[in-house]
Amino acid sequence: MSESTIQNKPLVAIVGRPNVGKSTLFNRLISQRKAIVEDVPGVTRDRIYAETQWDGKEFSLVDTGGFDPEGDELYPSLIKNQIDIALDEADLILCILDGKESVMPHDLDVIELLRKVKKPVIFAVNKIDHKKHESATLEFHRLGIEEYIVISAMQGRNVNELLDRIVELLPEHEPIEEIEEDIIKVAVLGKPNVGKSTLINHILGEERLMTSPVAGTTRDTIDTYITKNEKKYLLIDTAGIRRKSRITFSVEKHSVYRAVRAMERADIALLIIDAQEGPTHQDARLARLIADKGRGCIILLNKWDLVPANIAQTTGIDEILKDELMAVDFAPVRKISAKTGRGVDKIFDEIDKVYTNFSQRISTKRLNNFLKNIVTKTPPPIFKGKEIKFYYISQPLTEQPTFVIFTNRIKGVPENYKRFLENRFREEFDLEGTPIKLVFRSERTDS
Structure with a gap:
């Protein structure tokens, strides 16, 4: 409860018929080095939601195509419900079309639904890997689309231009309430x-x-x-x-x-x-x-x-x-x-x-005594023939308790040892009901 004003981030929904590259574009957008803030995966390989920012503007991104990998619905119902849902919640709709295929009947279904939208809509024609192929996209004008951005989600072509357009059309952040x-x-x-x-x-x-x-x-x-x-x-x-x-x-x-x-x-x-x-x-x-x-x-x-x-x-x-x-x-x-x-x-x-x-802060002395005892009894494994050392631990954040461990080998700590440390944390401290975050940093600071 450190902030009294709750920010409502604008929501961008990616829509379109199956197999046009929605999920590929989603992954491309959230992997932009300037853009990524935090991503939230679904179960197993599904990635359905991310909080991201571009050019200083934060927004939430939802991949509507990733919610049901089985896809056992009737085709027209799948498309209509996907877009109806996006229209309910999103501040901006990003409609993806397949530039490698001619206009398909289901593209017409999508466009017809979007004509009723009173929210900003950006059209992107995907899978155009080279400028010489852009002429093939002209047929999408017969759908009544005046403007579209030609992209390749796989290669990242014109994705920065697409992000520029997204942040240009997004509404300003507004506090929900005090x-x-x-x-x-x-x-x-x-x-x-x-x-x-x-x-x-x-x-x-x-x-x-x-x-x-x-x-x-x-x-x-x-x-x-x-x-x-x-x-x-x-x-x-x-x-x-x-x-x-x-x-x-x-x-x-x-x-x-x-x-x-x-x-x-x-x-x-x-x-x-x-x-x-x-x-x-x-x-x-x-x-x-x-x-x-x-x-x-x-x-x-x-x-x-x-x-x-x-x-x-x-x-x-x-x-x-x-x-x-x-x-x-x-x-x-x-x-x-x-x-x-x-x-x-x-x-x-x-x-x-x-x-x-969730909001507790554990003293630095207590944390370091705990870490020393754990490492003495069960040291981390050898990494590339060298010993992994933990020098110091602190807790910079609460409300998700976050612990920073300074070490000589940031990349050398295996996932199973991180999980082991988290389990020992939960045995030592009362952390029921709250996730914790372990962050490993170099012992050296940038000069």
């Missing part, structure tokens, strides 16, 4: 119909939000201020979607959009899982988003009252759940029923504990 310094901001995340609004209603003791057994009945993200035990909280409800849909694909994509927006503002996320269904691929995506955004997390296993007794008595349920949601295996698990109220009264105790851990 937030009091002593308020803990909590995002309520989960798939549609998992019980987010029901939970908040139970907390408030009123029908503050419209609830329904039909997924997607909360029309907008709703903020609720609450004071409990003389402490102030802001609950950010991300439930549902803005339009009715029976297509799981589009519902899941929209929940990622909403989670992205919510996590920009939150300190802690309540990740709600349907206890009857168990963790799903989409839950794992949200878990990865929480961890990579560096937010605290509490896993709420909701609808526990509906779980059969023989399953509810199974040992090791928490561990099984964390194995499936490995990105937030640091999070406490609480079994609740938002409908009956079981366990709901304990949630704020957990929020307080996690926020304390």
